[in-house]
Amino acid sequence: MKLISATPSPYARKVRICLAEKGIPCELVTEVPWNSTTQTPKYNPLEKLPVLIVAPGEAGNDEEVAVYESHFIIDWLEAKFGAPKYPAMLSSDLDERLTAQQVQVVADGICDALVIRFFERMRPEDEQSKEWVARQMRKVDGGMKWLAGKVASGERYMVAGRFGVADIATGAVCGYLDVRFAEYPWRTTYPALASYIDGLNARQSFAETIPSPQKITDKVV
Numbered sequence: 001m002k003l004i005s006a007t008p009s010p011y012a013r014k015v016r017i018c019l020a021e022k023g024i025p026c027e028l029v030t031e032v033p034w035n036s037t038t039q040t041p042k043y044n045p046l047e048k049l050p051v052l053i054v055a056p057g058e059a060g061n062d063e064e065v066a067v068y069e070s071h072f073i074i075d076w077l078e079a080k081f082g083a084p085k086y087p088a089m090l091s092s093d094l095d096e097r098l099t100a101q102q103v104q105v106v107a108d109g110i111c112d113a114l115v116i117r118f119f120e121r122m123r124p125e126d127e128q129s130k131e132w133v134a135r136q137m138r139k140v141d142g143g144m145k146w147l148a149g150k151v152a153s154g155e156r157y158m159v160a161g162r163f164g165v166a167d168i169a170t171g172a173v174c175g176y177l178d179v180r181f182a183e184y185p186w187r188t189t190y191p192a193l194a195s196y197i198d199g200l201n202a203r204q205s206f207a208e209t210i211p212s213p214q215k216i217t218d219k220v221v
């Protein structure tokens with residue numbers, strides 16, 4: 001399998017962590033999705049990465065399959081590479097699973113707002129909308145407060161004491177803040193969240209997927 005990914009992408013990082021935790025080998029195809037050189041439109045009409053490209057026969061598929069939208073890629077991996085042969089990233093308990101997916105909704109939503117904020121910041125100063133930025137940062141602030149409230153102090157994992165999607169998604173958004181919005185004070189505002197994230201960052205799947213910035217050469221906005 002191949003994963004089209006980008007070095008700062010929190011969404012791609014969730015999938016990379018999931019693949020690593022399941023021990024599924026996957027070739028990483030790193031690119032800049034904002035540049036015209038991107039391969040994403042070839043596989044995804046929404047032109048977004050991550051895209052998981054599954055060769056014929058790799059997962060019981062006759063034809064090549066392209067899977068996209070990070071939360072769906074994770075669901076797809078859970079369905080195709082599930083327990084007990086592979087470690088589960090979602091609980092078999094319905095309510096635990098739904099709680100974890102709700103956490104992913106909020107974490108991904110914070111990332112969505114941060115991406116909008118990132119590009120608004122690329123506009124010339126006098127063209128940036130203060131109202132639009134304030135609206136995005138309200139979502140980030142409210143989302144981070146909600147996530148921090150889900151971390152019981154001293155708990156290593158967010159849902160039912162087992163590592164899974166909620167931890168992956170929360171780790172990804174905090175890593176994205178660090179790489180793109182280092183000035184955002186989530187660690188000082190939420191010390192229990194910070195120590196929870198430090199615990200997750202000690203996992204090999206997190207350590208080998210630390211995000212880094214990338215250079216966007218095309219004019220995007």
Ligand SMILES: N[C@@H](CCC(=O)N[C@@H](CS(=O)(=O)O)C(=O)NCC(=O)O)C(=O)O
Nearest residue numbers: 006009010011033047048049050069070
């Ligand atoms: N909801 C999508 C969001 C993915 C996304 O926005 N990816 C960005 C790259 S990054 O922000 O994650 O680095 C992208 O490809 N954007 C290209 C575009 O929106 O045209 C997911 O969860 O996969």
